[in-house]
Amino acid sequence: MSKILVSEKRNYFVKTVAEAKEISTNYLSQEDIKDVEFGLPEIDDRYDIWRVPLLSVNKAVLGYIIIEAKTGDIDKKKTTKKEVIYARLSFNSQKEGKKKGNKKIKYPISPLSNMILKGDSREILDTLPSESVDLIFTSPPYYNARTEYSDYATYDEYLEVIRQVIRKSARVLVEGRFFVMNVSPVLIPRASRSEASKRIAVPFDMHRLFIEEGFEFMDDIIWQKPEGAGWASGRGRRFSADRNPLQYKPVPITENILVYRKKSDKLIDWFIRKHPNQDLIQDSKVGDDYEKTNIWYISPARDKRHRAIFPKELAKKVIQYYSFKNDVVLDPFGGIGTTGKAAADLERRFVLIEKEEEYIDATVNDLQQLYFDIFDDIEIKR
Numbered sequence: 001m002s003k004i005l006v007s008e009k010r011n012y013f014v015k016t017v018a019e020a021k022e023i024s025t026n027y028l029s030q031e032d033i034k035d036v037e038f039g040l041p042e043i044d045d046r047y048d049i050w051r052v053p054l055l056s057v058n059k060a061v062l063g064y065i066i067i068e069a070k071t072g073d074i075d076k077k078k079t080t081k082k083e084v085i086y087a088r089l090s091f092n093s094q095k096e097g098k099k100k101g102n103k104k105i106k107y108p109i110s111p112l113s114n115m116i117l118k119g120d121s122r123e124i125l126d127t128l129p130s131e132s133v134d135l136i137f138t139s140p141p142y143y144n145a146r147t148e149y150s151d152y153a154t155y156d157e158y159l160e161v162i163r164q165v166i167r168k169s170a171r172v173l174v175e176g177r178f179f180v181m182n183v184s185p186v187l188i189p190r191a192s193r194s195e196a197s198k199r200i201a202v203p204f205d206m207h208r209l210f211i212e213e214g215f216e217f218m219d220d221i222i223w224q225k226p227e228g229a230g231w232a233s234g235r236g237r238r239f240s241a242d243r244n245p246l247q248y249k250p251v252p253i254t255e256n257i258l259v260y261r262k263k264s265d266k267l268i269d270w271f272i273r274k275h276p277n278q279d280l281i282q283d284s285k286v287g288d289d290y291e292k293t294n295i296w297y298i299s300p301a302r303d304k305r306h307r308a309i310f311p312k313e314l315a316k317k318v319i320q321y322y323s324f325k326n327d328v329v330l331d332p333f334g335g336i337g338t339t340g341k342a343a344a345d346l347e348r349r350f351v352l353i354e355k356e357e358e359y360i361d362a363t364v365n366d367l368q369q370l371y372f373d374i375f376d377d378i379e380i381k382r
């Protein structure tokens, strides 16, 4: 009512919703624009215009026809271009198609058994079926800037290797499921007295890779270690002695746990509601004693067979929070198999990939000793 009053008060040429729609209908046929519907036309009396929304059949807004209220002419500059309307129409119908398809999508239950695979992840991942793993938890190899110790010529080359592994892992990960990475900045000790030590913010670069490879950022969890854990790095000693501002360097006692989700139209809820075995969903529920914040306090682990392992306690938390029982958990940088052992403890399946024979040996040995009930069914490929 009030809208009509405005048009009358202002003595507009186009007075009613019906007139605005009629002008718009003529414009659409003139421009040969099909498959669109009108939303409710509205007056904007600041600009003396009628704004007529154009909708798809699913009511998505495709654009607007703008009519000069005083003359009834179309403002072609402000009216959404035909190409834009069609581009949005096609995008919307693709989205709808996907949504409708989802209803029929079978719940992905992986056919994989427990596996230990020796080789370079960039090759081995290509041998796994697509969307056959439900969670990825890993910690990538450490980037060592000292060329004499490093497997990589440059930091960029290192990032490119990790990118390949993220990309190939993404193919085997079920859409909508999680990729969790444990990583931390790297300390580059000074090469001589005249140089300063440096830190490379590896987690920030990993974040870029994940986003570029089609993941959605979910969470940044901090793994906090006891204070003593960082002093070995040597960082902060100078400041501790001299206390000069600008020389301040905190002792690093944290690592990052980056949580990403492979992009999907499916809601997380879908994975819970549609699981064909609801008993498993019940059995997978997390007890009261869970991490309530994004700071997890866990002591580091040591093993003389490998210098860069993460604690099983960390792997168990990640696996508990981001997978269901019987799911398949992949670690493309398997080391001595911590992820696999944690997965087995929690009745999940595991796929471990590791390029070094000695770490494969250690993994096989541990599983044979401590996980003999499942050991015979593990597929080991060297």
Ligand SMILES: C[S@@+](CC[C@H](N)C(=O)[O-])C[C@H]1O[C@@H](n2cnc3c(N)ncnc32)[C@H](O)[C@@H]1O
Residues within 6 Å of the ligand: 119, 120, 121, 122, 138, 139, 140, 141, 142, 306, 308, 309, 310, 311, 332, 333, 334, 335, 336, 337, 338, 339, 353, 354, 355, 356, 359
């Ligand atoms: C940080 S360690 C992982 C340790 C593991 N989280 C554990 O607790 O045992 C990274 C591992 O990745 C392995 N690695 C490095 N590059 C690889 C590649 N391209 N393919 C497979 N494994 C690789 C290294 O040999 C190393 O054991």
